[in-house]
Amino acid sequence: MNYLFVCICFLFSGHNYYLSSSGDDNGDGTKDHPWTTIGRLKAVRLMAGDTVFFRGGEIFEGSLEWKEGPSGTKTHPLVITSYEQGKAVIKAGDGLAIGLYQAKYVEIRNLQLVGSGRKNGNTQNGLVLNACQHIDVDSVEVKGFIKAGVYVYRSDQVTINRVDARENGYAGISVEGAYGKRDCHAVRITDCRAANNPGDPSDLSNHSGNGIVAGYCRKVVIDHCTATNNGWDMPRIGNGPVGIWAYESDSVLIQHCISYRNKTSKGGDDGGGYDLDGGMTHSTIRYCLSYENEGSGFGLFQYAGASPWFDNSIHDCVSQNDGLVSAARAGVFIWNSSRDTGQLRNCRFYNNIIYNTKGAAIHYAVEGEHSGFRFYNNAFIATDSLIKGHRAVTDVFENNHWTGILPDSSFH
Numbered sequence: 001m002n003y004l005f006v007c008i009c010f011l012f013s014g015h016n017y018y019l020s021s022s023g024d025d026n027g028d029g030t031k032d033h034p035w036t037t038i039g040r041l042k043a044v045r046l047m048a049g050d051t052v053f054f055r056g057g058e059i060f061e062g063s064l065e066w067k068e069g070p071s072g073t074k075t076h077p078l079v080i081t082s083y084e085q086g087k088a089v090i091k092a093g094d095g096l097a098i099g100l101y102q103a104k105y106v107e108i109r110n111l112q113l114v115g116s117g118r119k120n121g122n123t124q125n126g127l128v129l130n131a132c133q134h135i136d137v138d139s140v141e142v143k144g145f146i147k148a149g150v151y152v153y154r155s156d157q158v159t160i161n162r163v164d165a166r167e168n169g170y171a172g173i174s175v176e177g178a179y180g181k182r183d184c185h186a187v188r189i190t191d192c193r194a195a196n197n198p199g200d201p202s203d204l205s206n207h208s209g210n211g212i213v214a215g216y217c218r219k220v221v222i223d224h225c226t227a228t229n230n231g232w233d234m235p236r237i238g239n240g241p242v243g244i245w246a247y248e249s250d251s252v253l254i255q256h257c258i259s260y261r262n263k264t265s266k267g268g269d270d271g272g273g274y275d276l277d278g279g280m281t282h283s284t285i286r287y288c289l290s291y292e293n294e295g296s297g298f299g300l301f302q303y304a305g306a307s308p309w310f311d312n313s314i315h316d317c318v319s320q321n322d323g324l325v326s327a328a329r330a331g332v333f334i335w336n337s338s339r340d341t342g343q344l345r346n347c348r349f350y351n352n353i354i355y356n357t358k359g360a361a362i363h364y365a366v367e368g369e370h371s372g373f374r375f376y377n378n379a380f381i382a383t384d385s386l387i388k389g390h391r392a393v394t395d396v397f398e399n400n401h402w403t404g405i406l407p408d409s410s411f412h
Helices: 002-011 038-042
Strands: 016-019 051-055 059-061 078-083 088-093 098-101 104-115 127-130 133-143 148-153 156-161 164-166 171-176 185-190 193-195 210-215 218-223 226-228 244-247 250-255 258-260 274-276 284-286 289-291 298-302 309-315 318-320 330-336 344-350 353-356 360-364 371-376 379-382 396-398 401-404
Touching (some): 051 088, 098 104, 127 133, 148 164, 164 171, 171 185, 193 210, 210 218, 244 250, 274 309, 298 344, 330 344, 330 353
Parallel strands (some): 051 078, 078 104, 088 104, 098 127, 104 133, 133 156, 133 164, 148 171, 164 193, 171 210, 185 218, 193 226, 218 250, 226 258, 244 274, 250 284, 258 289, 274 298, 289 318, 298 330, 309 344, 318 353, 344 371, 353 379, 371 396, 379 401
């Protein structure tokens, strides 16, 4: 029995592979005789328990992309990381930096992924996880990609921690599924920063320049993240980007985040701090701060063609001087292009502070039909009309504090 245990441990002990710019591809890949190119590494079949070390502070050109795998196990993950001082740089040029497909139990840590730039020839995402399971990404910087810095697609049990995603096009971090809300789930995004992701110059048909966005997924947590200065160069005029938001998803939790000074297209309706958009269900934004975004601090939106939006909540949050550039001109913006009250229903909005020195607290769009919204224990402070547009007769306001030029006493 002891002999068998030793053999199994040896089988999964894994290999260490080292890469250094001063190495030689004719070496054996050990620390004393490292390889020098990504191409040499890709010739190796990586197995459970293996660790790939790129020498910190050095640049490695090319892309690490696998058509299938590689994979580790729960007790012996595959690790890709840096060694010695600083982060190694994977310089991907016009392509992606790291791409995994159907991989399991992989850890990607302590690296810098760099593309040629969203306007300088890059055509890809930076780090792609496609149909993967049990992936941990930690302490990674990613910039210079026209699409998303980190793109999670049809994957589950993914953790993205301490990622700095900046100077990308579509988004800093994007999570997306393909089949409704079924095939992308259990994703945690924690302690990440999405800054200065201006927009995708190649996409003239839809929004881009988001900080962190999740769509067609379920059970996603976005926790202790920041988003700022995104969306300032989106080519489309119309619907705009948002700092941190989700659409067509179920059971999304956004908490302890800060979203500030995000931008939008001229005349756009979006560009806000946070947004629960079309098709959102059973989701929550709580303990978050939004300030000086060009769009509203909190968007409650339903677009025509989306699945029904219902049973969502926003509580214990703050919006300060949001929405002053976009059509919202308010801390909270309610919009529903389906024009069906049953498509945008049942929202609890409580214990929040909405402070706006130049606009309204709440703006009901002309296309704003909804039902079952309840606002209670909030502080609404605004120097314009506290409410713009017409609230629904089904809206309930209880125990709110109103301070403004034209408060409606019936709401007290």
